[in-house]
Amino acid sequence: MKYLRSTLLSLSVLPILVFGTGCVPQESGAAAGAPPVVQVQSGTALEQLEGITIKGRAPKTGYDRTEFGPAWADVDHNGCDTRNDILARDLVDLAFRDGTKNCVVTSGTFLDPYTGTTISFVRGNTTSTAVQIDHVVALSDAWQKGAQQLTAEKRRELANDPLNLLASDGPANGAKSDSDAATWLPSNKGFRCEYVARQTAVKAEYGLWMTQAEHDAIATVLAGCPDEPVPVRDGTITRFAAGSAGEAVDGGASDGAGDGTAGEGPTPVKAAGAAPIRPGDPGWDPKFDGDGDGVGCTS
Known part of the structure; x- marks a missing residue:
């Protein structure tokens, strides 16, 4: 009996052969899809990624958009709501609604970083959704990875932070939903390095964590661009054609992309x-x- 037990134990450490196929179990590590090992350079997104805590996803219990404050608040007190600030930052050939002191964007040209396509933006009930404002780190994802512990004011800041906001193609934004990098990346591969670098920077800024799968997905992308720098926050533009700085303007605040043109x-x-x-x-x-x-x- 002793001999049989020792024989079985010795067999258990041998590679398992699947008879009839010649297959053996997949190797772990790099061969199984782990991020490749690269030299980490100072000041890069890869270096910043090393400092992010890795933990499991917390329950979504208690999440609501209102936990992050009113949608598109004027947090920088420039008189324009955040959505219009980001449209003005990310679009070109801009036109503004009369009487809003260059706050409410009515049209513009948008080169979408997520898809690489060019979109002609026209503000309206049925057209505004073509260009939406994406939270690079989705608020639901943030909630499940540490934002529950932030103060209400800090969550409001996160929801309106230009570092965490990008104008984006509407359908692409909808497809992303609240996914992290483990389950969604932009179809435009040329933008993926900057995209995951932004996600990393936001999570570092607000003390949020990543799951192991998310961390590995980001590390894999950044391995192909190891010198990708830590993104710098894009300050919103203070735009006043007239009046004093800080004067309130009807910015047409909205949640998501629906920001039509009813009323002046x-x-x-x-x-x-x-x-x-x-x-x-x-x-x-x-x-x-x-x-x-x-x-x-x-x-």
Whole structure:
């Protein structure tokens, strides 16, 4: 019996042959898809990645968009909401709505980094969704990887941080949803290095963690561009054609891409300080949302 036991133990450490196929189990490590080993250079996204904590994903329990503050708040106090700030930063050949002191973008040309395609943006009920504003680190993903522990003000900052925001092709943004790098990367391979470097920078900035799969996916991308630098935050542009800096402007704030063109100037509700108003708020009525963005009295 002793002999039989020792024989079985010795056989257990040999490669397992699958008879009839000649196959052996896959090797672990690089052959199984682990990120290749590269020399880490100072000041690069790869170096920053090394400092990110690796943990499992926390439950999504308690997540709601409102945990990150009102959509597209004017956090830099330049008089323009964040969505319009990012459109103005990322689009060219811009036109603005009259009377908004160059805040509300009505049209422009957009070279989408996610797909590599060029989009002619026109603001409207049925056209605004062509260009959306993506949270590079999705807010739901952030919530499950440390943002639950942040203060409400810090989460608001994260949701409006130019480092974490990019204008993007609407369908591509929808396909990404709240995915991390382990399950979604831009189809434009030429942009992947910058994309994952931004994700890494955002998570480092706000003390968020990554799952092992996410970390490995980012490391694999950056192995192909080991000198990719840590991104610098793109400051939003203060745009005032007239009036004093900090003067409030009707920026047409919106959640997501729906930011149509119903109305010019602030509504009486907004002027009275009772807006924006959202579904579920006291006195809500769908007629308040003439631009179809889910937020009433914003245009």
